[in-house]
Amino acid sequence: MSADIDVRLFSSRSRSKSLADESEFMGTRAKIVVSPGTTITTDGGFMRGHGTYLEDENGLLSAVAGVVEKVNKLITVRPLKTRYNPEVGDVVVGRIVQVCQKLWKVDVGGRLYAALHLHSVNLPGGELRRKSIEDELLMSQYLIDGDLVSxxxxxxxxxxxxxxxxxxxKYGKLGQGSLxxxxxxxVKRCKTHFHNLPNGVHLVIGLNGFLWITHEGEAESSHFAQNLERVDYHTRESICRTRNVIISLSRYNIMLYDTTILYAYEISxxxxxxxxxxxxxxxxxxxxxxxxxxxxG
Amino acid sequence: MANLAVSDSEKTFIIHGVEDNLRCDGRGCLDYRHIELELGAAPNCSGSSHVRIANTDVLVGIKAEIAAPDHAAPDRGRIEFFVDLTANADPEFEGTGGDELGQQIAGALAEAYVSKRFLDLSSLCIVKNQQVWVLFVDILILELGGSLYDAVSIAVKAALYDLRIPKLTVSIGEDGKPEIEVSDDPHTQEPLAIANVPCFVTLSKIGSQFVVDVSQEEAECSTVNMCCAIAPNGRMATTMKTGVGSLHPDSLIEALQLAQEIGVALHKALHKQFVKAQELSGRTNGFLL
Amino acid sequence: MSGHQYLSEEGFRVDGRRAQEMRKLDCSLGVFAQADGSAYVKEGNTVVLAAVYGPHEVRGGRVKALHDRAVVNCQFSAATFSTAERKRRPRGDTKSVEMTLHLQQTFETAILTKLYPRCQIDIFVEVLQADGSILSVAINAATMALVDAGIGLRDYVCACSAGVFNDAALLDLNNLEESQKGTGLTVAILPKTERIVLVDMSSKIHSDHVSKTIEAAIEGCKDIHATFDAKIKERVGRLAALINTEN
Structure with missing residues (x-):
């Protein structure tokens, strides 16, 4: 039979003060916190990055509530939450939302859908590369609405x-697993975003906040043949555990990369x-x- | 719920997981996610509640008014349900977008509550044929993340538990017509007998198994849902089948039996918390936590 | 009711406040997981929930994408149990439509729409409890939800209601005070520059009183701004520490 049904009161929620208190002991660098309308600088020599805007008389102002980051001459303000801001070279996981002529529209959690052009994909045997065959039907045989890709x-x-x-x-259509x-x-920017964790789990950490948890077999297989074989129970457990661990970390605003996820997995x-x-x-x-x-450290 | 597209491989993974009784989040097929509740969430109502199951958030406010009874039931009070799906929950519900689903849910509730053995409204009669208490149960869906019928029915039951009807005195006026005086004293307010009020348990068929409290991804993998209103004593008030698939009669019986077992367990767990919640009624605020 | 009953000789209002005293303000951000931004704001007994979706692709056929900026779409709705007397419909009535328009105009000004060409930003406001000043609380809740979503704003938008009783300006009117005819307006400002983005006068005000009332309301807005800003900065400071330690 099922486990006991857990019914509880809202008042039994404890505020996450304990995690917050720790931050004071960690000796973090002094951060400049700004809110919308705050003037960051009136010095004209800076370049406007995300989260800021220029106003003639007042210089550079913050458009969001966040922490100021200065990289050389570029000033950005990073808010706590935002839709994904893509940058060239980012590894992402996306979901196909529409098949169009010669391209697929992909939802990567950004402001607009991204485009995956027909000429930008690797295809088996290069079938679809022939200019004469640009049929939406053939494209659908490879990727269709709902499919996930890295x-x-x-x-x-x-x-x-x-x-x-x-x-x-290493990129392509994704198979069995959990998103x-x-x-x-x-999501922390790292050298690699494809990780093989212990217990047979393969993890793709998309910089757009989409994390794909699958079994190791997937990483090695080609991305064209869909493997619909049953994933063994032990690996499945590891996948589910990894998923819950990632959700726990994100709920408490802890950066996600291989080290944090591994530590959290062991602890879990x-x-x-x-x-x-x-x-x-x-x-x-x-x-x-x-x-x-x-x-x- | 926004139409979430899921790939065929993800569906395969989910279906195999269900067969192994290990869902994507580690739950068994018949396990609910945790349920949070509080009473007295809308202080300007006679009874109210706030319930949350994972990403589904429901607020219920009940106002009691005096009006004429239904012709068919002149000696009983009335209960009316109104379900408002807010755009907060899903932009699709902007304007009148949520009206259809809202009416479906309200209708299901009305059906589940129609029988006297689940909710006896005769205590709400003031003057037979003339004046009765009418309970307007307003349900606000603030966030939508699965198990909608279940969450709504739990919230309605909780709000009914919180409900206090003012005591009144009926006297005959000079013209021979009855006069009603409603007491202002909060200490003479009466609770309603809600011990037998049913709750919905929704079972979705994924592969060959029935699964309770499906996540949005799991909902994409099921073609048939059985939604049953179960009373605390295991009696079934109403059942609904939704979804485009069909059921073998054996599966149907299996679903009804499972719903019964789960329903009874759910009521037990709820009653325990209702008592605790009532002590804190109106003093907690789940939104500020 | 004459003006005397709204402001006693000793200077107390019906709920015990002083003339220019604002009601207790409580708020929390990120109340919902599925919306891009959300906020719960409680001013006295007026409670409003706001949810923001976006920026995202423009939805539906009726609204067309703009090539150089974002489309702002608002909806004002009030729960049927939010008022003392039960409402028949949560939205679609004249009042709600008017409120929706106010929200639209206010936030089209405040949001840096040029940052999001071809996108749509949805702002949905739900009144859970109505005890006066619902427009100003709605605007405040929407602002907080936009800040929570990380959407670029020129500045906060802070709103406050004010009215004149017995020649004194009262701030942050409750339902009883608001239902008195001949008083009451709502002002919304961009606090840094004190520029007014909304003035809504739903009843008559004697011309002698107008500027006094508006000035009082602006002070109220600045008060709200101070509270919100402190809250936001504390929240960012606390949560950003958790996110950025390992960077």
Missing amino acids: AEVQNVGVDGAVSLHTRNL VQVSPSL TDYSIAQLLKPEIQMEVAHLTRQKLQLE
Whole structure:
């Protein structure tokens, strides 16, 4: 039979003050926090980045509530939450929303859908590359609405139009697994976004906040043949656990990259997978992960 | 719920998981996610509640007014349901976009509550044939993330538990007509007997298994849903089949039995918390936490 | 009711406040997971929930995308149990439509729409409890939800209601005070520059009182701004620390 049904009161929620208090001991660099309308600088020598706007008399102002970041002459303000802002070279995971003539429209969690052009994909045998065959039907045989793909951002237009490509063997259509969506601000930019975790789990961390958890077999297989074989129970457990662990970390605003996810996974083994859905367990896992990160430096 | 497209491989993964009794989030097929509730969430109502299951958020406010009874039931009070799906929950519900679904849910509730054995409204009669209490149950859907019928019915039951009807005195006036005086004293307010009020349990068929409290991805994998209103004693008030698929009679029986078991367990768990919640009624605010 | 009953000789209002005293303000951000931004604002007994979706692709045929800026789409709705007497419909009535237009005009000015060409931004406001000043609380809630969503704003938009009783300006009117005819207006400003983005006078005000009332309302808006800004900065400071440690 099923587990006991967990009914609880709202008042039993504890505020996540414990995690916040720790930050004071961590000696973080002094951050400049701004809000909409705050003047950042009146000095004219700076370039306007995301989250800022120029006003003739007043210089550079903040458009959002966030932390000011200065990289050389570029000033940006990073808010806590935002839709994905694509940059060339980003590894992303996206969902096909429409098949059009010679391109697919992909939802990457940004402001607009991204475009995956027919000439930007790797296809088996290069069938569709022949100019005479640009049929939507043939395109649908490869990718159709609802399919997930891993890709790289090829180009970002001035008007915000994004185009993707999968011209690399590691990219392409994704198979069996579980997708988790988090805020893009929690994804750390790393050298690689494809990870093989222990326990047979393969993880793709999209910079757009879409994380794909699958089994190792997927990483090695070609992205054309769909493998619909049953995933073995043990690996399935690991996939589910990884999923819940990522959700726990994101709920407590902890950056997501291989180290944090690995630490959190180890810590989570004290609990059953379903227990990781409870808010108090999530807080515990996030808290301990944070502690471990501080210790390990 | 926004139409979430899911790939065939994801569906395969989900269906195999259900067969292994290990869903994507680690739950078993018959496990609910945790349910949060509070009473007295709308203080200007006679009874109210706020319920949350994962990403589904429901607010219910009940106002009691005095009006004429239904011709068919002159000695009983009335209960009317109104379900408002807000655009907050899904931009699709802007304007009148949510009206159809709202009416469906309200209709299902009305059907589940129609029998006297689940909710006896005779205590709401003031003067037979002339004046009765009418309960306007207004349900506000603030966020939509699955198990909608279940969450709504839990919230309605909780709000009814919180409901306090003012006591009144009926006297005969000079013209021979009855005069009603409603007491202002909050300490003479009466609760309604809601021990038998049913709750909905929705079971979705994924592959060959029935699954309760489906996530949005899992909902894309099921073609048939059985939504049953179960009373605390296991009696079935109403059942609904939704979805484009069909059921073998054996599967139907299986679903009804499962719904019964789960329903009874759900009511038990709810009653325990209702008592605690009532003590804090109106003093907690789930939105500010 | 004469003006005397709204402001006693000792200077107290019906709910015990002083003339220029604002009601207690509570708010929380990120109340919902599925919207891009959300906020819950409670001013006294007026409670409003706002949700923001976007910027995203323009939806539906009726609204066309603009090539150089975002389309702002608003909806004002009030729960049927929000008022003392039950409302028949949550939206679609004249009042709600008027409120929707006010929201639209206000936020089209405040949002930096040029940053989001060809996109749409939805702002949905739901009144849970109505005890006066619903337009100003709605505007405040919408602002907080936009800040939560990380959408570019010229400045906060802070709103406040004011009215004149017995020659004194009262701030942040409750339902009883608002239902008195011949008083009451709502003002919304961009606090940094104190530029007015909305003035709504739904009843008559004697011309002698207008500027006094507007000035009082502006002070009220600045008060709201101070509270919100402090809250936002504390929240960003606290959560940003958690996100950025490992960078």
